[in-house]
Amino acid sequence: MTSAYKKIPALLLASLLLASSLAGCGGGSQSDTDNGTGTAEVTTGNHYLSTIHIDIGTEPEAPETDAPQDDESGARLPLTLDAGAEYIDKFTFICDFQIYGLKPHGMLSAGQKTDAVITGRGGSFSVTSENAALYSAEYGGELTVSDFVQRKKPEYLLLSLGAQDAAVSPDAPPSDFRQKYVDLIKSVKESSPDTTVICMSVLPGSMSSGVSIYDAERYNTLILSAAEETGTYYLDIASAFAASDGYLRADCDGGSSRLSTTGLKKLLDLMRTHCAEPQEPDPPPETE
Numbered sequence: 001m002t003s004a005y006k007k008i009p010a011l012l013l014a015s016l017l018l019a020s021s022l023a024g025c026g027g028g029s030q031s032d033t034d035n036g037t038g039t040a041e042v043t044t045g046n047h048y049l050s051t052i053h054i055d056i057g058t059e060p061e062a063p064e065t066d067a068p069q070d071d072e073s074g075a076r077l078p079l080t081l082d083a084g085a086e087y088i089d090k091f092t093f094i095c096d097f098q099i100y101g102l103k104p105h106g107m108l109s110a111g112q113k114t115d116a117v118i119t120g121r122g123g124s125f126s127v128t129s130e131n132a133a134l135y136s137a138e139y140g141g142e143l144t145v146s147d148f149v150q151r152k153k154p155e156y157l158l159l160s161l162g163a164q165d166a167a168v169s170p171d172a173p174p175s176d177f178r179q180k181y182v183d184l185i186k187s188v189k190e191s192s193p194d195t196t197v198i199c200m201s202v203l204p205g206s207m208s209s210g211v212s213i214y215d216a217e218r219y220n221t222l223i224l225s226a227a228e229e230t231g232t233y234y235l236d237i238a239s240a241f242a243a244s245d246g247y248l249r250a251d252c253d254g255g256s257s258r259l260s261t262t263g264l265k266k267l268l269d270l271m272r273t274h275c276a277e278p279q280e281p282d283p284p285p286e287t288e
Contacts, residue, residue: 082272093117094158105261105264107261146191157198165177166211166219199232201220201223203238203257204238209248
């Protein structure tokens with residue numbers, strides 16, 4: 001602990017030093033100690049002033065927090081070698097409106113007829129909605145996430161969720177957002193244990209969405225935390241899609257928290273180079 005003199009208010013310390021000095025003139029001895037109990041002791045040999053106890057407090061302890069340390073998170077997908085288009089073909093996407101454009105824009109190998117992109121009726125899906133359901137013509141209409149995954153059995157599942165919740169409640173995530181996200185992931189893993197789940201961050205804040213940079217970060221902190229708790233992966237697109245001012249890059253902004261075709265292409269490239277299936281580098285060519 002630091003010296004007690006650093007803890008005592010200046011005026012009080014000056015008084016003590018004066019008293020100690022006077023005592024010193026009388027031939028007494030003087031000392032100051034920090035006894036580790038939050039008090040300072042100033043002792044002199046003068047019979048008028050022996051030991052004074054001063055409450056100086058102790059160093060405040062750092063508050064405990066459950067917030068994940070982003071840079072140290074094992075859930076965050078690191079940069080890898082390019083896994084190629086074949087890796088993307090293994091994915092099913094459960095999404096809100098952020099990346100639903102993958103289907104109408106024909107960004108996947110099956111084009112606009114792909115059955116790999118699914119959302120709720122009306123083109124969006126909310127994590128916290130009491131009646132949250134996916135809509136699949138392939139499976140006869142509305143069904144729960146767990147029912148869909150149990151039937152589909154995807155090899156890889158990308159969850160692109162949270163933007164709908166942020167649009168409804170931009171100032172603060174709903175109190176049950178994280179827990180419902182955790183429950184959703186657990187239901188997926190129970191319904192299809194062999195499916196590799198990747199949780200995607202929400203996009204950076206943007207003028208078109210009305211979601212601030214700070215609020216987007218708050219949602220992403222909760223999504224990362226949910227991924228860590230459930231042992232799933234986290235794909236950080238917020239950092240990759242942010243401009244120098246922190247907002248969503250203009251060329252990636254399709255309006256209202258939707259990615260443009262440029263943004264969708266960048267997303268697929270990001271997935272290929274941050275994959276949950278690290279690629280081994282090609283062996284060096286044999287030499288004669």
